[in-house]
Amino acid sequence: MELGFVFKSGAKNFEKIRNLFSTYPIMPDIILLVSLEVPRACAGEQAKSGDRLPEISSKYFMTMGVLVTQRESNPYPYSDSNKRYMTYDWYMKRRFGGKAARIALDIGCTCPNIDGTRGTGGCIFCKNGSSSAMGESLDEQFEHGKDIARRKWKVAGFVPYFQAHTNTWGDPALLSAAYNHAAVWKDVLMIALATRPDSISEELTGSLVRLARKVPLIVEFGLQTSNDKTAARINRCHTWAEFCAGYEKLRAAADKVNAECRDELPADGREIPGLRMKRFQIGVHLIDGLPGEDAEDMLRTARDTAALRPDMVKIHLLHVLEGTQLAKLYESGDYEPMSREDYVRVVADQLELLPPDAVIGRVTGDAAENELLAPDWCVKKTIVANEIDKELYRRNSWQGRRFCI
Ligand code: SF4
Numbered sequence: 001m002e003l004g005f006v007f008k009s010g011a012k013n014f015e016k017i018r019n020l021f022s023t024y025p026i027m028p029d030i031i032l033l034v035s036l037e038v039p040r041a042c043a044g045e046q047a048k049s050g051d052r053l054p055e056i057s058s059k060y061f062m063t064m065g066v067l068v069t070q071r072e073s074n075p076y077p078y079s080d081s082n083k084r085y086m087t088y089d090w091y092m093k094r095r096f097g098g099k100a101a102r103i104a105l106d107i108g109c110t111c112p113n114i115d116g117t118r119g120t121g122g123c124i125f126c127k128n129g130s131s132s133a134m135g136e137s138l139d140e141q142f143e144h145g146k147d148i149a150r151r152k153w154k155v156a157g158f159v160p161y162f163q164a165h166t167n168t169w170g171d172p173a174l175l176s177a178a179y180n181h182a183a184v185w186k187d188v189l190m191i192a193l194a195t196r197p198d199s200i201s202e203e204l205t206g207s208l209v210r211l212a213r214k215v216p217l218i219v220e221f222g223l224q225t226s227n228d229k230t231a232a233r234i235n236r237c238h239t240w241a242e243f244c245a246g247y248e249k250l251r252a253a254a255d256k257v258n259a260e261c262r263d264e265l266p267a268d269g270r271e272i273p274g275l276r277m278k279r280f281q282i283g284v285h286l287i288d289g290l291p292g293e294d295a296e297d298m299l300r301t302a303r304d305t306a307a308l309r310p311d312m313v314k315i316h317l318l319h320v321l322e323g324t325q326l327a328k329l330y331e332s333g334d335y336e337p338m339s340r341e342d343y344v345r346v347v348a349d350q351l352e353l354l355p356p357d358a359v360i361g362r363v364t365g366d367a368a369e370n371e372l373l374a375p376d377w378c379v380k381k382t383i384v385a386n387e388i389d390k391e392l393y394r395r396n397s398w399q400g401r402r403f404c405i
Helices: 011-022 088-096 138-152 172-183 202-214 228-233 240-260 295-307 325-331 340-353 381-395
Strands: 004-009 030-035 099-105 155-162 191-195 217-224 280-288 312-317 359-362 372-374
Touching: 088 099, 088 155, 088 359, 099 138, 138 155, 138 172, 155 172, 172 191, 172 202, 202 217, 202 240, 202 280, 217 240, 217 295, 217 312, 240 280, 280 295, 280 340, 295 340, 312 340, 325 372, 340 381
Parallel strands: 004 030, 099 155, 155 191, 191 217, 217 280, 280 312, 312 359
Antiparallel strands: none
16 A cells, blocks of 8 residues: 555645645655646656655646655665555565454463462553453454454455463463464464563474464564563563573574475565565564663663564554553653654664564554553554654664664
């Protein structure tokens, strides 16, 4: 999908439109300018594909449509729009030939940070209560999710996403049966599951290896921060060293599978230089705006994450949800959420530091509006994403520009 503007206007509005674009720092994918009257001074001139918006002037007004695209002017290679980082959508479309809709599933797992194994109470931001899928079987959740997705998009297939709580924490035989059940659903392109790095047993690692041989798999680890002091403050109950140990163990298993199974070709059969389509991928989730952290802490987490060479990174904003420990801190004035301006700057910095070939699964969080206490700006996710695009454009920068091993 491309984002564009169409203007159908007479010459009298020309100044207004020109002024609008001259102050707008990011280029949409397409601008179609249609003028019924040609200003006398500019008849016969045309815009070139890739012209920068601030340079748009009367000469671009034509009696016919004029197409201006920034594909050619975006230096980031894994994009066909104004995005200067690798969106999940772009990657999945290249890999599977169309939209891959994630369907969130709840298989009733708990978490070692809730059940007392590592801690109690959970992370201070975690809403560790019931999920909207309560009472539905796995098949019902999937069917329900597919219906919603199909109403929104034309999809190529689905990615069952074992999302609620820690999805490798429980009886390995039952967990494995659930993953394998999902793997044979019709139109499943890939399996995704979210977990902690300290919660995958040897037995379950073996099951994941066998699963990945059948169907592409991504395991996503919550890191949130590499700063142990912050991790303690948010009651994460694992350290950076423990995270790395869990990550490396699964990485070794994943690498084995990836060495046996050749990378898939993109859907159109054309390889994309520098881009891997691995069978068994590992992702890392980060959170910006954790209590007590400044921009430098968040950038250190991005650098530490980059050094692990994950296949996917999700960047979330810390938002305050009703009923959490964080809500108490917020209400007592001991926690202040990030401003949108700071968040945009930090995310742009982090994208510059991350590997250029890592899929960016998210650049902001997804808070349920009826539970959200703060910050209110985060519900407008499109605006946040646009601001990040603008910031990268303003810097003439892109994902991985400052990545170094
Ligand atoms: S690890 Fe995940 S599920 Fe467990 S308490 Fe923290 S946020 Fe909640």
